[in-house]
Amino acid sequence: MSVFLTLTKEHRLFQQLISRLEHSLRYGEDDARAELRRILLVLLPALKRHEQMEDLIFQDPLYRSDKGARRLLVLVEGQHRRIGALHGELLGLLAQQGQVDFRRLRDLMFVFCEKLRLHFHDEETGLWLHYNQTMSRSLEHSINARASQQVRRLEREIRETWSVVSDYV
Ligand SMILES: [Fe+2]
Numbered sequence: 001m002s003v004f005l006t007l008t009k010e011h012r013l014f015q016q017l018i019s020r021l022e023h024s025l026r027y028g029e030d031d032a033r034a035e036l037r038r039i040l041l042v043l044l045p046a047l048k049r050h051e052q053m054e055d056l057i058f059q060d061p062l063y064r065s066d067k068g069a070r071r072l073l074v075l076v077e078g079q080h081r082r083i084g085a086l087h088g089e090l091l092g093l094l095a096q097q098g099q100v101d102f103r104r105l106r107d108l109m110f111v112f113c114e115k116l117r118l119h120f121h122d123e124e125t126g127l128w129l130h131y132n133q134t135m136s137r138s139l140e141h142s143i144n145a146r147a148s149q150q151v152r153r154l155e156r157e158i159r160e161t162w163s164v165v166s167d168y169v
């Protein structure tokens with residue numbers, strides 16, 4: 001399996017969570033708040049794992065030494081930071097039970113979903129293509145062995161976090 005199939009599989013897990021986030025915005029306010037909180041609690045560790053996995057693949061010194069790679073990495077790292085900050089802001093708003101205008105929360109959630117989709121799109125059409133053109137197949141193969149292990153771990157963690165937040169939130 002190529003590293004791209006592994007990365008695609010990983011992004012698919014996130015697409016499912018984003019679709020679920022967007023879907024929950026159609027619920028009534030109380031249900032939407034509860035569901036948004038659950039999804040964000042699942043997303044938080046998943047996004048950390050996403051970054052770790054990408055560090056494993058794209059922070060390889062050989063890849064990083066390429067000028068084009070550094071430019072693309074600056075872009076996605078900036079997106080990671082902004083997504084993390086927005087995620088924190090949303091969890092903070094959700095914690096202020098009923099004090100925050102639900103429309104404001106919903107608008108911010110749409111922005112968050114949009115930023116996530118754009119981030120995945122930029123990675124797929126920029127970083128992944130460039131990596132494919134730059135890295136040797138043998139190196140890609142050895143990195144993929146570790147990356148696919150991380151995706152399996154991510155799948156398991158998402159499942160486990162869902163069962164915890166479904167019981168307690
Ligand atoms: Fe990313």
Ligand SMILES: [Fe+2]
Binds near residue numbers: 011050054123
């Ligand atoms: Fe990604």
